[in-house]
Amino acid sequence: MQESTSASPAFSHGERIFEAGAAGLAWRVVSGSVRLDRREADGQLWLANLAVAGDIIGAETLVFGAYTFEATALSPCVLAPWPEGDGVPADNSLLTTLAGAERRAAKVLALRYGQALERVRRLVRLLARDGEAGSVVLPSRREMADITALTLETVSRAVSALRQSGELQPQRKPRGVAGPRSFSVAA
Amino acid sequence: MQESTSASPAFSHGERIFEAGAAGLAWRVVSGSVRLDRREADGQLWLANLAVAGDIIGAETLVFGAYTFEATALSPCVLAPWPEGDGVPADNSLLTTLAGAERRAAKVLALRYGQALERVRRLVRLLARDGEAGSVVLPSRREMADITALTLETVSRAVSALRQSGELQPQRKPRGVAGPRSFSVAA
DNA sequence: CGGCTTCTTGAAAAGTATCAAATATAGTGG
DNA sequence: CCACTATATTTGATACTTTTCAAGAAGCCG
Numbered sequence: 268m269q270e271s272t273s274a275s276p277a278f279s280h281g282e283r284i285f286e287a288g289a290a291g292l293a294w295r296v297v298s299g300s301v302r303l304d305r306r307e308a309d310g311q312l313w314l315a316n317l318a319v320a321g322d323i324i325g326a327e328t329l330v331f332g333a334y335t336f337e338a339t340a341l342s343p344c345v346l347a348p349w350p351e352g353d354g355v356p357a358d359n360s361l362l363t364t365l366a367g368a369e370r371r372a373a374k375v376l377a378l379r380y381g382q383a384l385e386r387v388r389r390l391v392r393l394l395a396r397d398g399e400a401g402s403v404v405l406p407s408r409r410e411m412a413d414i415t416a417l418t419l420e421t422v423s424r425a426v427s428a429l430r431q432s433g434e435l436q437p438q439r440k441p442r443g444v445a446g447p448r449s450f451s452v453a454a
Numbered sequence: 455m456q457e458s459t460s461a462s463p464a465f466s467h468g469e470r471i472f473e474a475g476a477a478g479l480a481w482r483v484v485s486g487s488v489r490l491d492r493r494e495a496d497g498q499l500w501l502a503n504l505a506v507a508g509d510i511i512g513a514e515t516l517v518f519g520a521y522t523f524e525a526t527a528l529s530p531c532v533l534a535p536w537p538e539g540d541g542v543p544a545d546n547s548l549l550t551t552l553a554g555a556e557r558r559a560a561k562v563l564a565l566r567y568g569q570a571l572e573r574v575r576r577l578v579r580l581l582a583r584d585g586e587a588g589s590v591v592l593p594s595r596r597e598m599a600d601i602t603a604l605t606l607e608t609v610s611r612a613v614s615a616l617r618q619s620g621e622l623q624p625q626r627k628p629r630g631v632a633g634p635r636s637f638s639v640a641a
Numbered sequence: 642c643g644g645c646t647t648c649t650t651g652a653a654a655a656g657t658a659t660c661a662a663a664t665a666t667a668g669t670g671g
Numbered sequence: 672c673c674a675c676t677a678t679a680t681t682t683g684a685t686a687c688t689t690t691t692c693a694a695g696a697a698g699c700c701g
Contacts, residue, residue: 305560313567315560327556330549335557362517365552369514370522372559373492373502379566380500380603383689408648416567418690423649448698570657595680605658610681635666 277345280406280447284338284346285325291334292348293325293364299344300394302410303336312337314413316368317375320396323349323364330361341406342394343447379416386415387425391435395452402438402449464532467593467634471525471533472512478521479535480512480551486531487581489597490523499524501600503555504562507583510536510551517548528593529581530634566603573602574612578622582639589625589636 275297278284285291287306300319304312315336318324326349327335350360378390390411395403405411405426408419415422429435435450462484465471472478474493487506491499502523505511513536514522537547565577577598582590592598592613595606602609616622622637 305557313560313564315563316556327553330546330553335553359517362548362552365549365556366514366517366522368556369503369552369559370492372556372563373500376502376559376563376566377500379563419647420649420691421689423647424689427649606679607659607681608657610679611657614681 275345275347277343278340279343280340280404282340284340285334287335287337288333290332291325291328293323293329293350294346295349296320296322296324297345297347299404300341300406301344302339302341302406302414304339305336314375316372317341317393317414318371319394322371323367326361326364326368341410342404375414378414383415383417383421384425384428386417387411387422388429388434390415391429391450391452402451404447404449462532462534464530465527466530467527467591469527471527472521474522474524475520477519478512478515480510480515480537481533482536483507483509483511484532484534486591487528487593488531489526489528489593489601491526492523501562503559504528504580504601505558506581509558510554513548513551513555528597529591562601565601570602570604570608571612571615573604574598574609575616575621577602578616578637578639589638591634591636 278299284294284301296318298320300317301322301324302314303316303318303324305315307313318338324338324346325334325336374393378386378393380386381389391403391405394405395401406414408422408426411417411422411426412419417425426435430437430450434453436453438449438451465486471481471488483505485507487504488509488511489501490503490505490511492502494500505525511525511533512521512523561580565573565580567573578590578592581592582588593601595609595613598604598609598613599606604612613622617624617637621640623640625636625638
């Protein structure tokens with residue numbers, strides 16, 4: 268983990284953020300994207316939800332005293348403790364947050380509907396903060412495949428197609444700068 | 455609608471239970487299954503979640519004063535007002551309920567992963583109260599197709615296969631009794 | 642510069658959707 | 672209760688999409 272400070276931890280691509288059953292805080296995703304998984308009886312991890320900038324993760328720990336899901340960084344991301352002023356969340360804000368997670372789950376379901384190209388396009392847009400023309404750091408093809416319920420080869424082909432059509436443009440990166448490649452997303 | 459009493463309404467297959475934006479109570483699903491949809495900007499309905507016996511639906515109305523989703527009966531179902539003693543839900547029970555909906559959403563996601571036969575099998579088991587060998591009234595093939603992100607023809611073929619393998623057995627129904635056919639589900 | 646992982650691409654196989662028809666089921670009014 | 676009609680389901684044949692298997696290219700790290 269690469270915490271810049273303990274108050275606003277940063278995670279790089281693929282890092283575990285918290286585990287199911289552990290105790291801890293709830294967090295607001297400041298930037299980047301997070302994958303939430305549920306560990307099943309068979310030991311397998313099943314995607315349960317996604318969170319992007321602005322979303323709250325781990326709110327259930329304030330109810331149950333432990334995380335329900337396992338959180339992993341999909342792309343480089345920064346978190347901030349939630350709620351802001353340490354202590355009890357303001358009236359209803361916890362409820363609002365949980366209700367929001369339910370709405371988010373509906374979007375994730377949509378990532379598994381339709382043809383491969385559409386699905387990958389929807390995922391890219393979700394990660395790019397829902398349609399804003401900005402820059403995205405895409406997760407690994409394997410992660411994208413898990414999320415969309417496609418294979419990584421199919422995702423790779425779809426990303427190639429989006430690049431060819433100009434919807435995704437690899438951003439020029441100062442040479443010698445480390446880190447994953449980012450893309451700009453066209454409308 | 456075929457409300458038996460206003461306290462414990464019953465809905466038949468396909469009936470609307472409540473609409474997004476409307477005010478109303480939260481309900482516990484006593485029996486049957488319910489589909490929750492989110493109405494998108496384009497006017498389309500997107501599956502957001504499922505609820506089976508024991509689940510609570512419309513809990514967000516206690517936070518926002520209006521339903522977030524649109525609820526439709528998938529199979530004949532009976533509801534009861536929630537929480538039981540009318541008034542404010544007991545401490546934490548609303549939070550627990552919303553957190554439960556999040557866990558349920560993860561199961562629905564799993565219905566869109568893997569091959570057609572597996573998906574339909576998982577759906578049938580979910581509707582049969584998660585593995586209990588009991589009887590199920592299956593929703594229409596069209597509904598099952600919406601949920602699993604398959605076509606109704608593919609769902610039909612999968613149901614036929616489950617019947618042939620003995621996993622699903624049509625239950626003998628007293629002749630002349632109306633209503634949809636129910637199946638018993640083998641382990 | 643290797644050695645490693647991830648990504649890309651191709652070709653063949655498998656699975657699903659689509660289109661079309663036949664059958665079954667539910668609903669309605671005689 | 673039965674015939675009739677509308678709707679839902681099942682099944683088949685074919686077209687399309689995705690997966691699978693395989694190999695090569697590109698990126699990352701010491």
